[in-house]
Amino acid sequence: MxxxxxxxxxxxxxxxxxxxxxxxxxxxxxxKDTKKKIAAxxxxxxxxxxxxxxxxxxxxxxxxxxxxxxxxNSFFSQILEGIEESSLMQQYNVIIMQSRENxxxxxxCIDILYSKGVDGILISPVSDSANLNYLQQLHxxxxxxxxxxxxxxxxxxxxxxxxxxxxxxxxxxELINRNYRNILHxxxxxxxxxxxxxxxxxxxxxxxxxxxxxxxxxxxxxSQIEIVExxxxxxxxxxxxxxxxxxxxxxxxxxxxxxxxxxxAQQKIKIPDEIALIGFxxxxxxxxxxxxxxxxxxxxxxxxxLAIEKMINILDLRMKKREIVYETIALEAELIxxxxx
Amino acid sequence: MxxxxxxxxxxxxxxxxxxxxxxxxxxxxxxKDTKKKIAAxxxxxxxxxxxxxxxxxxxxxxxxxxxxxxxxNSFFSQILEGIEESSLMQQYNVIIMQSRENxxxxxxCIDILYSKGVDGILISPVSDSANLNYLQQLHxxxxxxxxxxxxxxxxxxxxxxxxxxxxxxxxxxELINRNYRNILHxxxxxxxxxxxxxxxxxxxxxxxxxxxxxxxxxxxxxSQIEIVExxxxxxxxxxxxxxxxxxxxxxxxxxxxxxxxxxxAQQKIKIPDEIALIGFxxxxxxxxxxxxxxxxxxxxxxxxxLAIEKMINILDLRMKKREIVYETIALEAELIxxxxx
DNA sequence: CTGTTAGCGCTTTCAG
DNA sequence: CTGAAAGCGCTAACAG
Numbered sequence: 221m222x223x224x225x226x227x228x229x230x231x232x233x234x235x236x237x238x239x240x241x242x243x244x245x246x247x248x249x250x251x252k253d254t255k256k257k258i259a260a261x262x263x264x265x266x267x268x269x270x271x272x273x274x275x276x277x278x279x280x281x282x283x284x285x286x287x288x289x290x291x292x293n294s295f296f297s298q299i300l301e302g303i304e305e306s307s308l309m310q311q312y313n314v315i316i317m318q319s320r321e322n323x324x325x326x327x328x329c330i331d332i333l334y335s336k337g338v339d340g341i342l343i344s345p346v347s348d349s350a351n352l353n354y355l356q357q358l359h360x361x362x363x364x365x366x367x368x369x370x371x372x373x374x375x376x377x378x379x380x381x382x383x384x385x386x387x388x389x390x391x392x393x394e395l396i397n398r399n400y401r402n403i404l405h406x407x408x409x410x411x412x413x414x415x416x417x418x419x420x421x422x423x424x425x426x427x428x429x430x431x432x433x434x435x436x437x438x439x440x441x442x443s444q445i446e447i448v449e450x451x452x453x454x455x456x457x458x459x460x461x462x463x464x465x466x467x468x469x470x471x472x473x474x475x476x477x478x479x480x481x482x483x484x485a486q487q488k489i490k491i492p493d494e495i496a497l498i499g500f501x502x503x504x505x506x507x508x509x510x511x512x513x514x515x516x517x518x519x520x521x522x523x524x525x526l527a528i529e530k531m532i533n534i535l536d537l538r539m540k541k542r543e544i545v546y547e548t549i550a551l552e553a554e555l556i557x558x559x560x561x
Numbered sequence: 562m563x564x565x566x567x568x569x570x571x572x573x574x575x576x577x578x579x580x581x582x583x584x585x586x587x588x589x590x591x592x593k594d595t596k597k598k599i600a601a602x603x604x605x606x607x608x609x610x611x612x613x614x615x616x617x618x619x620x621x622x623x624x625x626x627x628x629x630x631x632x633x634n635s636f637f638s639q640i641l642e643g644i645e646e647s648s649l650m651q652q653y654n655v656i657i658m659q660s661r662e663n664x665x666x667x668x669x670c671i672d673i674l675y676s677k678g679v680d681g682i683l684i685s686p687v688s689d690s691a692n693l694n695y696l697q698q699l700h701x702x703x704x705x706x707x708x709x710x711x712x713x714x715x716x717x718x719x720x721x722x723x724x725x726x727x728x729x730x731x732x733x734x735e736l737i738n739r740n741y742r743n744i745l746h747x748x749x750x751x752x753x754x755x756x757x758x759x760x761x762x763x764x765x766x767x768x769x770x771x772x773x774x775x776x777x778x779x780x781x782x783x784s785q786i787e788i789v790e791x792x793x794x795x796x797x798x799x800x801x802x803x804x805x806x807x808x809x810x811x812x813x814x815x816x817x818x819x820x821x822x823x824x825x826a827q828q829k830i831k832i833p834d835e836i837a838l839i840g841f842x843x844x845x846x847x848x849x850x851x852x853x854x855x856x857x858x859x860x861x862x863x864x865x866x867l868a869i870e871k872m873i874n875i876l877d878l879r880m881k882k883r884e885i886v887y888e889t890i891a892l893e894a895e896l897i898x899x900x901x902x
Numbered sequence: 903c904t905g906t907t908a909g910c911g912c913t914t915t916c917a918g
Numbered sequence: 919c920t921g922a923a924a925g926c927g928c929t930a931a932c933a934g
Contacts, residue, residue: 223703225927236905241929251903268676272622273927276613276910283656283677291645292845292862297638304632304659313673315624315654318645332654335609336624362564482849503846504633508823510851521633566911577921582913592919614911617926 224265233261244269275337284531285333286316287326287343295474295502295520296344299368302524303342310532312339321443323350330354334363340531344369348412364534368527372412376546378530380523383550384413387516388420390555391498392470394514396428398561400468400496404459406438406452406480407472417472417500435464442475449483452476456487468492468561471499481509481560496561500553512558519551526551565606574602585610616678625872626674627657628667628684636815636843636861637685640709643865644683651873653680662784664691671695675704681872685710689753705875709868713753717887719871721864724891725754728857729761731896732839733811735855737769739902741809741837745800747779747793747821748813758813758841776805783816790824793817797828809833809902812840822850822901837902841894853899860892867892 226244230237235254243250243258244267261267275281286303288296300316307314315333319326326346333341340363345352352373359365359377371379395403405421407414418437425432438455440448459465471477477499484491491497491511501515526549537544567585571578576595584591584599585608602608616622627644629637641657648655656674660667667687674682681704686692693714700706700718712720736744746762748755759778766773779796781789800806812818818840825832832838832852842856867890878885 227927237927238906238929239904241927242904245929249903254903268672270617270927271677272613272617273910274929276611276617276912276927277929279910281613290642291632292635292638292642294633294635294638294845297633297635297641300638300657301631301633301659304657308658313656313658313677316641316645316657317649317654318642331609336612336654478846478849481851482846482853485849485851485853503844504635505819505823505844505846505850508819508826509846509849510822510826512823512826568911578911579913579922580920582911583920586913590919595919611911614926615913617911617928618913620926 223270224267225270229258229261229265229267233257281337281339282311283313283315283336283338284528285329285336285338285341286314287319287329287333287341288316289319289321289344289346291316291318293474294504295369295518298502298520299344299524299527302521303528305521306525306528310528312528312532314342314528319346321346323347327351327354330358334358338363339535340364340366342366342368342527342531345373348373364531364538366527366531366534368523370411370413371548371550372416378527378534378546379548380526380530381548381550382518382523382553384416385420385423386550387500387553387555388417388470388472389424390420391516392421392424393428394555394557395468395470395496395498395561396424396430398496400561401430402436402464402466403468403470404436404438404455404466405470405472406440406455406476408442408476409439414472421470435459435462436466440476442473445475448476448479452480452483453487466495468496468498471497473499474501474503477501477513477515478503478509481513485510491560498561506556507558509560511560514558514560515556517554517556519554522551564611565608566611570599570602570606570608574598622678622680623652624654624656624677624679625869626670626677626679626682627655628660628670628674628682629657630660630662630685630687632657632659634815635845636710636859639843639861640685640865640868643862644869646862647866647869651869653869653873655683655869660687662687664688668692668695671699675699679704680876681705681707683707683709683868683872686714689714705872705879707868707872707875709864711752711754712889712891713757719868719875719887720889721867721871722889722891723859723864723894725757726761726764727891728841728894728896729758729811729813730765731761732857733762733765734769735896735898736809736811736837736839736902737765737771739837741902742771743777743805743807744809744811745777745779745796745807746811746813747781747796747817749783749817750780755813762811776800776803777807781817783814786816789817789820793821793824794828807836809837809839812838814840815842815844818842818854818856819844819850822854826851832901839902847897848899850901852901855899855901856897858895858897860895863892 226237226240230240243255317329355365367379371381422432440451498514506513567578567581571581584596658670696706708720712722763773781792839855847854
């Protein structure tokens with residue numbers, strides 16, 4: 221079962237290559253019987269057309285590049301699942317690459333994808349600045365870009381994510397509604413997404429006439445997973461010593477939330493009796509935590525779906541030379557109430 | 562910044578295409594100064610060679626296809642992370658596809674990858690039979706196959722996974738060592754992997770002179786996630802009514818383990834006091850469960866790494882027309898003792 | 903309805 | 919050291 225080509229079929233059936241090509245793409249200008257004969261031979265010999273050659277000719281690969289920071293992060297893997305599913309349905313495939321939160325690697329990924337001739341790139345950019353100009357250039361010429369997740373940047377294209385401020389505000393409000401007043405907000409280092417969430421947190425406090433206290437903000441360096449727990453524990457200890465222990469914690473990322481619940485359990489701090497916990501989390505198993513975790517879950521799969529759909533949309537409109545009106549789509553994050561608050 | 566080609570460079574610098582081609586691949590037959598001039602121009606205009614054209618010519622795409630059942634399963638996403646990392650280092654890229662536990666979709670994925678001209682396919686096959694003959698054919702001719710995770714089949718190639726029987730036996734022994742005698746084994750439907758694990762479970766019992774009781778085996782249909790919990794709860798209820806409640810549970814898959822711990826918490830069954838729990842799990846957050854979960858964790862990232870390395874190994878040896886000796890590599894799964902037993 | 907031809911961008915002999 | 923030419927497998931314009 222060696223790979224056979226159009227030429228092989230043409231020779232075997234005593235036809236020309238172009239006839240075979242047209243027949244297999246079901247062109248109307250080919251006789252029915254000829255088509256049948258060709259189709260039969262092709263099937264029998266397991267002919268699979270050579271996408272490479274076709275792409276070289278047509279200038280279209282039907283491959284979309286996707287860049288995320290880490291595949292194994294559950295939020296991203298859910299997005300990727302959505303992307304793969306939708307792309308397959310639309311006859312596209314995806315090459316997935318990891319930027320590992322590193323702008324230089326991200327640049328390399330972009331270049332590789334570009335040289336592979338991908339029709340477009342879906343990306344959750346490492347930073348709000350690093351490769352943005354480069355992406356903008358690509359987008360304006362050869363290679364359309366669609367942004368997902370980290371949508372706080374000035375790139376003029378489709379951006380799919382959630383309204384982070386709103387989601388954070390809602391979570392905070394939920395705590396306040398339940399009479400928690402002294403809320404510690406744990407977040408990552410400065411970036412668009414965490415800043416939005418912080419703003420949402422602060423706005424909720426303000427609306428309820430609660431003064432935001434600087435000591436109720438902890439920024440963790442997420443690049444060093446090992447010490448995240450220490451950073452949190454230190455903070456809690458200090459607050460306790462100052463007699464300012466929080467009655468609730470609001471965590472701003474998946475990793476922080478899941479680590480925090482583990483840490484509190486380990487420290488035998490009762491949730492929610494001593495400290496309540498709410499946070500962003502897309503773990504499939506938040507309900508298996510004990511207590512089951514109350515969390516803000518992003519519609520990850522849907523983000524992926526929409527991102528690829530918008531990309532195909534761009535590709536389509538560009539081909540038809542039609543104008544494209546870009547939009548930023550902020551989906552609704554879901555607040556799942558369980559038992560940790 | 563439109564895409565530029567060798568031809569563009571050649572014309573601009575008044576050289577021939579072949580000279581430019583050779584210069585950019587640093588051929589020794591090109592003058593140093595010419596190389597420099599060409600390199601400078603290429604960099605300035607952001608030349609990215611067209612992989613498509615090169616592949617068509619060389620017959621090599623440097624793309625490896627990967628087929629898993631679901632990307633968002635944490636075990637697979639960890640494998641994918643390893644695959645992506647290693648492949649990038651070796652100048653390969655991966656196209657990831659999902660078979661969704663469906664042989665027909667799996668077949669489709671294989672065909673698409675084949676027609677894309679991937680250099681090889683890494684796959685965790687849906688079943689021990691469905692597309693195996695087809696894969697064997699591909700492997701023997703054009704497109705080498707490497708199997709990972711589900712390695713209980715007759716395909717003659719590299720297979721990377723773990724020794725499931727051994728891992729299950731060890732987990733069971735650990736329970737027995739701690740004086741649990743009445744152990745309920747919860748597993749999935751009949752397949753190579755779960756069968757191996759069941760065998761390991763039974764062997765451990767036997768070695769300790771414990772009779773295996775048919776009522777201590779529950780097979781769940783994993784395709785219907787929603788009812789898994791019900792199936793487990795029903796079983797526990799029945800056993801209780803018969804006065805045969807287990808003192809420990811050994812779960813055979815990620816999903817089952819994580820669902821079971823959630824269910825037990827929900828039912829207010831104290832772990833490990835009333836029932837102990839041990840199981841396979843590759844969740845990143847097993848330590849955040851409460852109690853922290855004692856589990857068997859597979860070296861997923863490593864499985865991915867090895868799989869791609871073996872693939873590149875095959876590609877290499879085939880090119881050199883050297884003989885290849887296939888082996889099945891069973892890595893060691895790790896037993897992580899925490900507090901659920 | 904079928905065939906001829908040119909060419910996508912690149913690599914690779916072979917000549918000069 | 920540099921260039922001309924062929925060809926990878928396919929599509930598409932054009933001819934017949």
